[in-house]
Amino acid sequence: MPELPEVETIRRDLAPELEGRQITVVRIHHADIILGSLSGLEFRRRLESRLIRGVDRRAKWLLLKFDDGLLVTQLRMTGRFAIGRGAVPPLAGFRHVAAEFDLDDGRTLFYDDVRRLGGFLLLTWSEWAREESRFGPEPLATRFRASDLGDALRRGRAPVKNALMDQSRVAGVGNIYASEALHRARIDPTRPVSDLTDDEIRRLHRSLRHILRSSLGSSGTTFRDYRAVNGRSGSFQTLLRAYGREGESCTNCGHLIHRIVQGGRSTYYCPGCQQ
Numbered sequence: 001m002p003e004l005p006e007v008e009t010i011r012r013d014l015a016p017e018l019e020g021r022q023i024t025v026v027r028i029h030h031a032d033i034i035l036g037s038l039s040g041l042e043f044r045r046r047l048e049s050r051l052i053r054g055v056d057r058r059a060k061w062l063l064l065k066f067d068d069g070l071l072v073t074q075l076r077m078t079g080r081f082a083i084g085r086g087a088v089p090p091l092a093g094f095r096h097v098a099a100e101f102d103l104d105d106g107r108t109l110f111y112d113d114v115r116r117l118g119g120f121l122l123l124t125w126s127e128w129a130r131e132e133s134r135f136g137p138e139p140l141a142t143r144f145r146a147s148d149l150g151d152a153l154r155r156g157r158a159p160v161k162n163a164l165m166d167q168s169r170v171a172g173v174g175n176i177y178a179s180e181a182l183h184r185a186r187i188d189p190t191r192p193v194s195d196l197t198d199d200e201i202r203r204l205h206r207s208l209r210h211i212l213r214s215s216l217g218s219s220g221t222t223f224r225d226y227r228a229v230n231g232r233s234g235s236f237q238t239l240l241r242a243y244g245r246e247g248e249s250c251t252n253c254g255h256l257i258h259r260i261v262q263g264g265r266s267t268y269y270c271p272g273c274q275q
């Protein structure tokens with residue numbers, strides 16, 4: 001699933017193309033991508049003629065902002081966008097187009113989702129305020145300090161890897177970047193959050209922000225499904241030190257990287273240097 005760097009990369013791609021544009025026609029090819037209670041007809045009616053005031057991101061969600069509300073996009077595993085002219089998507093790989101949004105400049109925003117796990121949720125600003133309140137702080141925010149991370153994590157005795165992926169504690173961090181941040185901070189992913197020292201929290205804060213910024217600079221991580229707008233792949237997978245490297249040598253200490261399962265997700269770590 002796309003995490004903060006991937007969704008932010010898509011936001012940066014879409015913002016200059018969509019901001020100030022009006023949605024003229026909406027075509028929904030699979031009704032199950034409409035999340036919430038709206039029918040396909042009502043969804044189209046409420047979106048058509050809307051002016052896109054901004055393109056934003058919160059956690060792993062992409063947001064198209066209007067005067068009186070916003071369209072939330074959850075990409076999940078295989079959701080992706082392309083922009084082109086005419087009825088045919090500009091990419092040959094877009095064979096599972098689930099929605100099309102015609103714009104007032106003659107172009108079309110295509111949404112493709114082979115597994116159709118993602119979708120769109122149209123909300124008023126008051127509805128969004130309730131949804132948004134469930135998220136923790138943004139880890140790349142200017143004011144996100146090590147003490148903020150400590151306050152977010154040190155609730156209960158959950159393993160630190162699980163806590164990092166809890167969106168109510170820290171927004172936007174998923175499996176890949178939690179594993180990578182803990183490896184570079186040299187912290188055992190199974191450690192209870194309540195046991196972390198202030199120094200370990202500071203190390204984790206630095207490594208998490210560094211990892212997320214570095215991935216953003218590489219347009220995210222592409223293993224198989226993730227693509228930025230119009231098919232561009234990320235390249236941060238070439239810089240991963242722990243995730244997906246089971247049985248390979250640790251770049252810190254030379255021990256072999258291990259894989260364990262936490263909360264149904266694979267965790268990659270080095271038992272030699274992550275204590």
